[in-house]
Amino acid sequence: MLCPFCLLDSSIEMREEERGGSANAPGRRVHYLACKECGSQIPRMYKEDYEICPPAIVSAVGFSQHGKSVYLSSLYRLMRSQDLVKQWKQYLTWPLNQDSLDRIRGSVKLLDACRLPAANPQVFPMPTLMQVKNVPNTPNSTLVLFDTAGEAFRDVDKIGMYANFVARADTILFFVSLANLTKGSESVELDDLMQTYVIGARELGTPPKSQSLCIVFTKSDRYADIYGKAWPGDQLYMTPGDEAYTTPYQVNTTTRKLTEFLDEHLKAKQFLANARDFFNSVHMTYVSALGQPPNSRNELDCAPRPCRMLDPILHVIRRQAHTRLGLIGKFMQAVEHNNWL
Ligand SMILES: Nc1nc2c(ncn2[C@@H]2O[C@H](COP(=O)(O)OP(=O)(O)OP(=O)(O)O)[C@@H](O)[C@H]2O)c(=O)[nH]1
Numbered sequence: 001m002l003c004p005f006c007l008l009d010s011s012i013e014m015r016e017e018e019r020g021g022s023a024n025a026p027g028r029r030v031h032y033l034a035c036k037e038c039g040s041q042i043p044r045m046y047k048e049d050y051e052i053c054p055p056a057i058v059s060a061v062g063f064s065q066h067g068k069s070v071y072l073s074s075l076y077r078l079m080r081s082q083d084l085v086k087q088w089k090q091y092l093t094w095p096l097n098q099d100s101l102d103r104i105r106g107s108v109k110l111l112d113a114c115r116l117p118a119a120n121p122q123v124f125p126m127p128t129l130m131q132v133k134n135v136p137n138t139p140n141s142t143l144v145l146f147d148t149a150g151e152a153f154r155d156v157d158k159i160g161m162y163a164n165f166v167a168r169a170d171t172i173l174f175f176v177s178l179a180n181l182t183k184g185s186e187s188v189e190l191d192d193l194m195q196t197y198v199i200g201a202r203e204l205g206t207p208p209k210s211q212s213l214c215i216v217f218t219k220s221d222r223y224a225d226i227y228g229k230a231w232p233g234d235q236l237y238m239t240p241g242d243e244a245y246t247t248p249y250q251v252n253t254t255t256r257k258l259t260e261f262l263d264e265h266l267k268a269k270q271f272l273a274n275a276r277d278f279f280n281s282v283h284m285t286y287v288s289a290l291g292q293p294p295n296s297r298n299e300l301d302c303a304p305r306p307c308r309m310l311d312p313i314l315h316v317i318r319r320q321a322h323t324r325l326g327l328i329g330k331f332m333q334a335v336e337h338n339n340w341l
């Protein structure tokens with residue numbers, strides 16, 4: 001079983017420990033499930049539902065200030081909102097441990113108060129664990145979401161220290177805010193991200209062509225102002241939940257248009273060539289976690305209006321399910337024209 005904390009294939013054992021004691025009074029003996037490799041406490045729901053809700057690792061890769069944490073906070077808020085419950089029949093989510101519940105609640109509370117998360121400290125992050133069930137056209141799964149300091153992706157050795165979760169993910173999400181790249185040298189900074197990531201991943205033992213890449217252009221609410229008509233992301237607002245019904249053709253069209261934009265407008269040929277060389281597939285999508293730029297105090301003037309937020313997550317879940325299918329399953333999926341990948 002894949003441990004969601006150390007991401008090793010590990011066995012789970014029952015352990016006993018004294019908790020809640022003090023110098024004068026003994027605590028209570030509690031039993032819990034633990035990973036044999038790293039000793040982390042494994043949520044019972046994770047173990048018991050492993051087959052019906054297998055893990056899908058969400059690896060947020062991207063430089064500092066490019067919008068990883070705001071995206072994940074806004075995603076938690078959306079995934080726990082009534083909007084999706086109304087839109088998708090029987091849809092539900094379950095945080096799997098106290099830490100995940102606290103993180104999700106904290107993110108929702110912050111955004112509801114029109115405030116934004118602080119920059120991540122450089123530490124190895126704890127994952128947020130959340131079961132997601134009954135999303136249309138998408139298998140049930142347990143999201144294992146990792147968010148770390150963007151500084152880790154400026155240095156190969158730091159990827160090994162603070163972001164080694166990337167080595168075990170089937171799909172990597174590259175969060176790129178074009179608004180944060182230096183105008184005129186966007187391609188140099190994009191090359192930097194790609195090359196540092198690939199060297200770091202190879203150092204961690206990730207073979208070429210074993211991962212797929214989804215490039216997520218964040219802060220898309222700004223691109224019409226910056227790039228005018230050259231920006232190809234024409235349909236930024238979409239009713240939350242409608243992402244589940246986009247066809248494979250629409251998904252591929254978005255990727256094609258964004259690829260052309262990178263290639264022709266930003267001259268990012270090297271970045272695209274490196275991506276195609278290392279990853280087994282490259283997809284692109286664009287999101288806005290807030291739907292508006294924050295004000296001068298870095299707060300929101302009105303509630304977030306997230307746009308196209310589910311595209312990347314649905315891609316990760318569907319891709320993970322596709323990887324698990326045998327050859328016959330993959331063939332059947334293609335025959336049924338049900339292949340989003
Ligand atoms: N216009 C706009 N700005 C955004 C959006 N999302 C994030 N921002 C801005 O970008 C800043 C940085 O976002 P974060 O999510 O904290 O960046 P990060 O990638 O997590 O940064 P590190 O934790 O340092 O790696 C935020 O404080 C906002 O000012 C968005 O959807 N639209």
Ligand SMILES: [Mg+2]
Nearest residue numbers: 068069119120
């Ligand atoms: Mg962050």
Ligand SMILES: [Zn+2]
Nearest residue numbers: 003006035038
């Ligand atoms: Zn472990």
